[in-house]
Amino acid sequence: MKNNFHITFFGVKREVVPPELMALASSTSFLSYQDDQFMEQLDPAPDVIVCFATKEEEIANAEIAQTLRMNAPQGIIFFVTYEKSDFNKKILIKNGFSQVYLLPWELKDLIESMKNECVYSFLPELRNYTPVKIVDIIPGTVLDFSVKAFLPLNNLLIPFSFAGSPISPEKMAKLEEHSFNTLFIANEDVEKFRAYTVEIFKGLLKPGSMSETDRHEKLKKCVRDLISDIFIDDLKENTFSKSQNLLKEVKEVIHLLIGDKNLDYLKKIKSMVNQEGSFYQHLSNVSAYAGIFALMLGYDKPEDMALAGILHDLGKVNLPEEFANLEESTLSPHAFKAFQSHPVFTLDVIRLKRIPLPDKVITAILQHHEAMNGSGYPEGLEGHRISIEGRILAIANSFDKLTTLKSGEKRQTPREALETLYADNQGDPQKMILDVQLIKKIIDSI
Numbered sequence: 001m002k003n004n005f006h007i008t009f010f011g012v013k014r015e016v017v018p019p020e021l022m023a024l025a026s027s028t029s030f031l032s033y034q035d036d037q038f039m040e041q042l043d044p045a046p047d048v049i050v051c052f053a054t055k056e057e058e059i060a061n062a063e064i065a066q067t068l069r070m071n072a073p074q075g076i077i078f079f080v081t082y083e084k085s086d087f088n089k090k091i092l093i094k095n096g097f098s099q100v101y102l103l104p105w106e107l108k109d110l111i112e113s114m115k116n117e118c119v120y121s122f123l124p125e126l127r128n129y130t131p132v133k134i135v136d137i138i139p140g141t142v143l144d145f146s147v148k149a150f151l152p153l154n155n156l157l158i159p160f161s162f163a164g165s166p167i168s169p170e171k172m173a174k175l176e177e178h179s180f181n182t183l184f185i186a187n188e189d190v191e192k193f194r195a196y197t198v199e200i201f202k203g204l205l206k207p208g209s210m211s212e213t214d215r216h217e218k219l220k221k222c223v224r225d226l227i228s229d230i231f232i233d234d235l236k237e238n239t240f241s242k243s244q245n246l247l248k249e250v251k252e253v254i255h256l257l258i259g260d261k262n263l264d265y266l267k268k269i270k271s272m273v274n275q276e277g278s279f280y281q282h283l284s285n286v287s288a289y290a291g292i293f294a295l296m297l298g299y300d301k302p303e304d305m306a307l308a309g310i311l312h313d314l315g316k317v318n319l320p321e322e323f324a325n326l327e328e329s330t331l332s333p334h335a336f337k338a339f340q341s342h343p344v345f346t347l348d349v350i351r352l353k354r355i356p357l358p359d360k361v362i363t364a365i366l367q368h369h370e371a372m373n374g375s376g377y378p379e380g381l382e383g384h385r386i387s388i389e390g391r392i393l394a395i396a397n398s399f400d401k402l403t404t405l406k407s408g409e410k411r412q413t414p415r416e417a418l419e420t421l422y423a424d425n426q427g428d429p430q431k432m433i434l435d436v437q438l439i440k441k442i443i444d445s446i
């Protein structure tokens, strides 16, 4: 069995590769653009090639993509850059890169992809499988395809259920207990899985609903596209109609999620927690939570809240790079002052891109860091001077921080997280950050 995960880095010195990336490789090699090997087939072929953007004016990144692709027709080649001006995702992918990442903003996404490649290299069989959300598989139903579970610590794919036999409720409960939220089906069974979820949805909900598996995929893509569109500084491009289209797509997905009045809130929430917190993941999670919480609270336009959630932190891309991977609590007083501008920066981006939004969405975005005791920002509003939209979005934002996987920390279940938020904001009004009445209502409705 293979026991080595080899990464070849192009155009970068060992010292400046982010340590998290180095840690994933069992062996590495480094090549510069001047090396002859740049034009040759690499032997042995690395598991992944990570190509850093060239600083040399006369070589175009798209050309590099083509050259590397010729040398490694089947290989995984990631492109990374620290320059927003280099970041023309569609063109770079079209020319041969497997995926492109803007660092440091997308470092977590890059690491997630690298981890997947690492698993694939040790367990190539996994490439023949597609992950599906556990909540889409209903205990007691009979599937006409087999399902497997992946044990990450042992790199093992084991049978979970067989075609023709009913899904065991006990086994499903066990998965839930261990915070699993993904199972695997063979790629050739994807159509059967689709047909199964359509049948289930017909029975449970209104027709046309989407499975959680599809919704996650679609939402993730929408959010990535929306943001990479915003990263591209070129104003000559017709970003207005592009942003409009993306926004329309995001709205459709949101509608599918919260347009359903029969949904089991806790189930939906559970399908989202237990994931690593990348920037995109944060935006799509906060969007879904804000929409669901708004529904639970009887707010009349939950779609607006979900829209505010998707956009709320976009302004962070205009902060200096060192903010990308830092926790708010670790910032120096000076840096924190700059960080506090991000809600306003978000609105600047929205105006610049001419994304038309309802006033309530704008207010929610602006106020998502205001605090009930007046200690928040940017305006230091107090109590009910903060709009209901701002208060709901603040809860969704804090909820995502508590339920997201962080290394070395215990992640909270949805109910625990809500109870933590409740306990932390109860009692002394001087200490109250979030609206505790709203949290109480949310807890009461699950």
Ligand SMILES: [Fe+2]
Pocket: 312, 313, 342, 368, 369
């Ligand atoms: Fe924020």
Ligand SMILES: [Fe+2]
Pocket: 282, 286, 312, 313, 397
């Ligand atoms: Fe946020």
